[in-house]
Amino acid sequence: MGKLLVKEKEVVVPGEDLAEGMDLLPGEGCYRDENKIVAARLGLVKVGGRLIKLIPLSGKYLPKKNDVIIGKITEITLMGWRVDTNSAYPAMLSLRDATSEYIAKGANLSQYYAIGDYIVAKITNVTSQNLVDLTTKGPGLHKLKGGRIISVQPTKVPRIIGKAGSMVNMIKKATNSKIIVGQNGLVWIQAEPKMELIAVEAIRMIEKYAHVEGLTDKVKEFLDKAIKGGR
């Protein structure tokens, strides 16, 4: 039977041995080195049965299938658009995944998405070489107009969204804003100027105090105070 070398929920650094034994399996953020399981990033250890994985504490976004992200168009090619996904790997949005409209041969592609536009897209596939395919066909996937983009740490995104979107919905409701949180750490916000600032501040606060318990109440308190003070 394999042996765990660290405690559960312990903070580990890349290269640290997590467990010994071939019957344990490396999960997200770990890899196998002979009969050991080694950490690949900074994070908290989580053990689920035979699977050992890491909850990352920092780091760039790693593209994952079915993630909804916010990307920026960087290039228009013959086959579609190249998109910056705020990660180390290039992404492609091919013509047939971009729109259900018919695109005529030789059409000007920038009328759909121009360079510099931000889009909400879903990752359809990540190859073994980490090439990313995107789609903008589907509910909620579209081009972003107006508003502002802020970038947050991708590891804090689950905290910003909250359980079943509770946190982000609270901010949306309080500030009467439209917010889209991409899994890659880009957040789009659109609201009245003053409310927009409050929403940005609330998100920054969540990012900063992501590890604190009772954060929802704290953010609620902040929002109440900020909105009352602003009016």
Add this chain to the structure above:
Amino acid sequence: MNYREAKEHIEGLLNQGIRLDGRKLTEYRKPIKVEPGFIETAEGSARVIIGETEVIVGVKMAVEEPYPDTPDQGNLMVGAELTPLSNPEFESGPPGIQAIELARVIDRGIRESKMIDSKKLCIKKGEKVWAVMIDISPINDAGNLFDAGALGAIAALKSTRFPEYDGEKVNYKKHTNKKLPLNKIPISVTVHKIGEHLIIDPLTEEENVSDARLTVVVRDDGKICALQKGGSMPLSSEELDSMLKLGAEKSKELRKFIE
């Protein structure tokens, strides 16, 4: 968000009298920190933090031959390197237009204000003079490198001490207590125009949509000693007036940090 949308968004905020980060139009970011003598091995140095922008400035001194047109004056050289570390837009390699402009605007501020008494830098007329070399390295560019770099250059010059010199060789390992001969202290304030609004201390996002900018350098006696206009849009004479006024007024605020 293309250029047009970004500009509309920022102008929408400015119309209501606020900026992207919630500041007023003519308000500097907080904190402003100036740490002179940041690098011990350099003759002079300073680190400047304005909001999230961070710049380190170093001063190097050497004994050189003077330029033929100024045989009894010291040499001054300002260089800036926009490192890729400070902004994803910057590329490594030879300095580009941006870096050259940054260095030249700061150079002009120091030169034209007659801040350094360059005649006192002469060792032997026509043969040997002290050269003052200022190097500006942004560590993080979150906007307004002009003001941060200029403030850093001034603070670094103020902290500069001559190295030991025996008439032939400079010993950089030992610094004397002799300071640079400084007179007037210039402060540079860059005013940006976005749409109809005049703002100072822009963020990177605001710099990207700025129509025009004017760097105003003001000496401690209140005289304007250098100007630099940038950006593609023209300025009306009324705008120019209010920019100069704003620059002079705001320079008083910045001056407190280097005294």
